[in-house]
Amino acid sequence: MLSLATLLSVWLAAQVAGPRTAAQWSTDGWQALRAGNAEAAARAFDEALRLDARDPLSMLGAGVAAHLRGRTDDARQDLAGALRLQPALTAASLLLGEILYRETDLQGAIAVYEQALAYAPANAQLTTKLEAWRREAAVHDSFSQRIASHFTIMFEGPPDQPLAARVAEMLESAYWRIGGAIGAYPRDVVPVVLYSKEQFRDVTQSPGWAGGMFDGRIRVPVGGKIDDSDLERVLAHELTHAIVRGLSPRGVPQWLNEGLAVLFERTGAVRGPLRAPDTPLIPLTRLERSFTGLSTADARLAYAESAQATQRVIDVGGPMAIYNLLTNIGAGLPFDAAFERAVLMPYAEFLKNWTE
Ligand SMILES: [Zn+2]
Missing domain, CATH: 3.40.50 (Rossmann fold)
Structure with missing residues (x-):
């Protein structure tokens, strides 16, 4: 049983920590989304928006969570709201367009992507989909029900x-x-x-x-x-x-590519630390190239380390860091420049400090 003293110290600690900020709730929300916990994400983004109703990223997160929970109307509203606050938020346009398309609102989907393209004219995802949708609209086969x-x-x-x-x-x-x-x-x-x-x-x-x-x-x-x-x-x-x-068809360091893949393997609760704390690390620069040729033990470490470094990029750069980083690489920027622009920290500095 908990003693009164323990309860009191827990209560005191909570008072010292103070109320949580909108940004903290938003970070929780994105973490829950990555873990596939849409319910927890929805709750966290709700709290974030209660404290700061004009944060486009929290609204985007709320939209993604609503969509994952099958609440399409809420998702549409949140995503449209995020775009009103920040019309250049391509991630919101991409999902809103997909949802409208799935609901067989082809014209609506096209309109969303056309608007998004005004802010991101070089975005290949937008142009490729838009071309396909325009072709489909031209065929006029309004009777064919699309299976998602x-x-x-x-x-x-x-x-x-x-x-x-x-x-x-x-x-x-x-x-x-x-x-x-x-x-x-x-x-x-x-x-x-x-x-x-x-x-x-x-x-x-x-x-x-x-x-x-x-x-x-x-x-x-x-x-x-x-x-x-x-x-x-x-x-x-x-x-x-x-x-x-x-x-980004090329130029993505292997640690980032594998790190993301490992982070998204997980659904539900996040597991404990990925590697033992006293294991010596493989230099991250070695993990920029292929893992083929590594022993089984080194490969295991390489994946764990990659996931940890990638998580660090997200922690430092925020929820859109990965999207921005990959888009920058895809646009042909050298990795160092792409990294600094997306994460707002020089890559050399990240290499030095990422384990801290
Ligand atoms: Zn892989």
């Missing part, structure tokens, strides 16, 4: 329809969770190929520790007895790579 699916699923071995349905469902929910948290979605339909374990090693020539791969297609071994939560984790990981590639 952002993936094609193929089997390298004998097809297994129930498995394909499960994979499709996992991918769709990861699509909205990860896309919402990054603020971007894969540019095109993503092909997915499912293999048996042996076929996967043969075809991809991937090292023993690889659970899947993305090379323009998501390739995942599903043979034998496969645990649904493992499968979901691998799919989320590879889908993150697809989204990263959509924003």
Whole structure:
């Protein structure tokens, strides 16, 4: 049982810490979104907006959370609100357009993307989708009901329809969770190929520790007895790579690419520290290039370390840092310049201090 003294000290600590700020609630919200906890995210963004009703990023977060909870009307309202406050908030336009399109409001979706393009004329996600939607509008096939699916699923071995349905469902929910948290979605339909374990090693020539791969297609071994939560984790990981590639086809350091993929593997509660505190680190500059060639133990450390460094980028640069960083790289900026512009800290300084 708790003693009165303990209760009193807890109460005192709470008083000293003071009330939480809108920015703190907003940070909690984005963290919950990344973890796939839409309910907690919605609550945190509510609190943030109660304290600061004019913060476009909290409103965007509230919109993403509402969408993940299936509250489409709320999501539409929040995203439109975020855009009124900050018309150049492309992440809000991208999701609002997608939602309208899914609701078969093709003209509305086109209008949202056209407005967004005025602020981000070089955004390839906007231009590619807009072209496709304009073509679709020109065909006038208003009777065809679109089934929301952002993936094609193929089997390298004998097809297994129930498995394909499960994979499709996992991918769709990861699509909205990860896309919402990054603020971007894969540019095109993503092909997915499912293999048996042996076929996967043969075809991809991937090292023993690889659970899947993305090379323009998501390739995942599903043979034998496969645990649904493992499968979901691998799919989320590879889908993150697809989204990263959509924003920035080249020039992304491996630690950032893998770090994001590892962070988005997790749904629900965040696990403890990713690596033992006294493990010596691999220099982050070594992890800018491919992990192929690392031993199994080093590979494990490389992924954990990448996730930690990426989390640090988000902590330092805020919820839009990843989107801005990837967009800057995609626009052809050298990584150092892209990093400093998005994170507001020189990369050299980050390399020195990120573990602190
Ligand atoms: Zn990966």
